[in-house]
Amino acid sequence: MENKITRNQSNLKIDVQQFQTEIEGWKQLLNSRMEENLLLKNKLADILKNNYGQNSLEEIEDFQTQFIIEDELIHSLRRDVNDLDNLLYSKMFEDGKIEKSLETKMDKLGKDITNSVTKFRILQSTFDNFHRKISGKREK
Secondary structure, three states: OOOEEEOOOOOOEEEHHHHHHHHHHHHHHHHHHHHHHHHHHHHHHHHHHOOOOHHHHHHHHHHHHHHHHHHHHHHHHHHHHHHHHHHHHOHHHHHOOOHHHHHHHHHHHHHHHHHHHHHHHHHHHHHHHHHHHHHHHHHO
C-alpha cells in the first residue's frame, strides 16, 4: 500500500503512515492506562487488607466503581482503535469511499482519548490524595 493516497474530491493527500503512527500510539497509551489502572486497583486492595477506617468504606467503594468503569472505557477505546486499524487496511479504503469518514473517525477518537486521559489523570490524582490520607491515618 502506498503511504499517500490522493483524495478524489479535494486532491489532498492522506498520509496513511501518519494514521498508522497515531493508531500505534493510541494502542500503547491504552495498554499503559490498563496497567496504571491495575496498579490503582492493587493499591485499593492493599487499603482493604490493612486497617482502614469504616468511615472510608464509601470512598473505597466509589473508587472501586470508578476503576471498573475505567476498565470498561479502556476496553471500548481499544475496540474503537482496533476497528479503525482494520478500516485503514480494508479494501474499501483503496476505493476512496471511506477516506473522509476515516479522517472524521480518527479526529473523533483522538478527542475521545484525549478527554479520557484527562479524566483518568484526575481520577489518579484524587485516588493518590485519598491513599496518602488513609496511609497517614494508619501511621498515627
